[in-house]
Amino acid sequence: MLDVTLIVLCAGNSSRFEHKAKKQWLRIDNEPLWLNVTKKLATYANFQKIIVTSHKNEISYMNNFSDDFCFVAGGNTRQESIKNSLDEVNTKYVMISDVARAGIPQSVILELLENKDKADCIVPVLNVSDTVIYNENTINRDNVKLIQTPQLSNTKALKESLKTNTEYTDDSSAIKANNGSIKYIKGSTESTKLTFGNELEEIPSLKAPSNNFFTGTGFDIHQFEENKEMYLGGIKLPVEYGFKAHSDGDVLIHSVIDALLGAAGAGDIGEFFPDTDAQYKGIDSKVLLKEIVDFIYNVGYEIVNIDLTIIAQKPKINPHKQEIKSSIAKLLGIEKQFVNIKATTAEKMGFIGRSEGVAVQSIATLKYYNWIKR
Ligand SMILES: Nc1ccn([C@@H]2O[C@H](COP(=O)(O)OP(=O)(O)OP(=O)(O)O)[C@@H](O)[C@H]2O)c(=O)n1
Numbered sequence: 001m002l003d004v005t006l007i008v009l010c011a012g013n014s015s016r017f018e019h020k021a022k023k024q025w026l027r028i029d030n031e032p033l034w035l036n037v038t039k040k041l042a043t044y045a046n047f048q049k050i051i052v053t054s055h056k057n058e059i060s061y062m063n064n065f066s067d068d069f070c071f072v073a074g075g076n077t078r079q080e081s082i083k084n085s086l087d088e089v090n091t092k093y094v095m096i097s098d099v100a101r102a103g104i105p106q107s108v109i110l111e112l113l114e115n116k117d118k119a120d121c122i123v124p125v126l127n128v129s130d131t132v133i134y135n136e137n138t139i140n141r142d143n144v145k146l147i148q149t150p151q152l153s154n155t156k157a158l159k160e161s162l163k164t165n166t167e168y169t170d171d172s173s174a175i176k177a178n179n180g181s182i183k184y185i186k187g188s189t190e191s192t193k194l195t196f197g198n199e200l201e202e203i204p205s206l207k208a209p210s211n212n213f214f215t216g217t218g219f220d221i222h223q224f225e226e227n228k229e230m231y232l233g234g235i236k237l238p239v240e241y242g243f244k245a246h247s248d249g250d251v252l253i254h255s256v257i258d259a260l261l262g263a264a265g266a267g268d269i270g271e272f273f274p275d276t277d278a279q280y281k282g283i284d285s286k287v288l289l290k291e292i293v294d295f296i297y298n299v300g301y302e303i304v305n306i307d308l309t310i311i312a313q314k315p316k317i318n319p320h321k322q323e324i325k326s327s328i329a330k331l332l333g334i335e336k337q338f339v340n341i342k343a344t345t346a347e348k349m350g351f352i353g354r355s356e357g358v359a360v361q362s363i364a365t366l367k368y369y370n371w372i373k374r
């Protein structure tokens with residue numbers, strides 16, 4: 001086994017990426033890109049340990065995909081993410097790769113490893129073949145190099161170099177600034193970095209997402225409370241009572257959240273917004289749904305439809321159905337025709353029948369965001 005830890009950086013925000021999903025979550029058949037890339041790199045060399053650096057909001061979800069890797073929460077910058085991950089590195093060498101470089105060939109990895117003792121940091125680079133102008137002046141292009149990842153560093157040298165508040169855009173720049181030695185090897189055009197989205201066309205080996213559909217159910221129930229505003233589906237109903245709850249008690253929205261999380265395999269509402277957390281006391285449930293919808297799109301899904309059943313002896317739902325549909329459609333970012341609402345009484349049986357509260361059941365369907373057709 002090699003005395004090398006591999007870190008795959010996957011904690012970015014994809015803010016420049018012109019797709020609905022974050023790049024690390026694009027589906028390659030049924031696999032998120034981060035898993036596809038990490039598994040591929042794992043077959044290229046016998047790494048002692050593989051660390052996947054995850055966005056703090058996604059680490060628990062990422063954990064659902066594999067038991068083979070160590071997941072570490074990243075920071076606000078690439079460098080912070082590296083620092084967090086280095087805390088878990090005990091090997092002499094560390095190889096750091098951007099998930100954004102999805103097409104790295106094995107030859108680059110092997111050459112980095114062959115050169116591991118030749119400098120503090122081994123870096124793949126590309127020469128520039130076009131004429132280069134800097135501040136309107138032509139400069140000698142032979143002096144220009146395009147720096148790629150993965151880079152292989154001496155762990156001690158990298159840890160020392162990052163004891164600084166200066167932000168470097170790559171590992172070699174930090175090591176160089178700390179008087180470490182650098183060896184450049186030949187990079188690869190296959191290691192192109194996904195930044196804006198159009199680069200996807202340059203990596204033909206990435207398979208299209210599967211056409212699978214994913215279904216999740218949600219259920220929530222709340223007791224009435226007198227003299228409180230009632231919110232249902234994000235709208236205020238004209239009645240003199242509301243729902244007893246830690247949040248605003250919007251039982252319909254809570255049920256929708258669970259259906260969406262169920263379809264994405266992402267747990268339940270309590271894992272995202274614990275009812276013991278003071279910050280959610282009295283919170284507008286629309287804010288919670290917005291956060292979940294952003295999560296669903298970020299991690300590579302599109303919402304197909306949602307079907308809801310409201311079980312209520314009171315209040316009467318029919319007069320408000322259209323308004324609730326419009327509200328939910330807007331919050332989910334889908335057309336109104338894809339939100340269905342059914343309402344039923346409990347035939348005066350049980351606690352709902354005794355008009356003590358309301359229950360809502362939902363079914364959501366998701367599909368993968370199809371990045372290949374856009
Ligand atoms: N806080 C951060 C920022 C970036 N990265 C990772 O660093 C690599 C290079 O970053 P970049 O391509 O810029 O990705 P993003 O930061 O996601 O993109 P953007 O700058 O457009 O938001 C990516 O693999 C990204 O996931 C990270 O782990 N933690």
Ligand SMILES: C[C@](O)(CO)[C@H](O)COP(=O)(O)O
Pocket residue numbers: 078098146147148149169170171193195
């Ligand atoms: C590390 C890197 O990929 C080397 O070219 C690059 O600096 C990352 O830059 P970004 O701004 O985080 O995309």
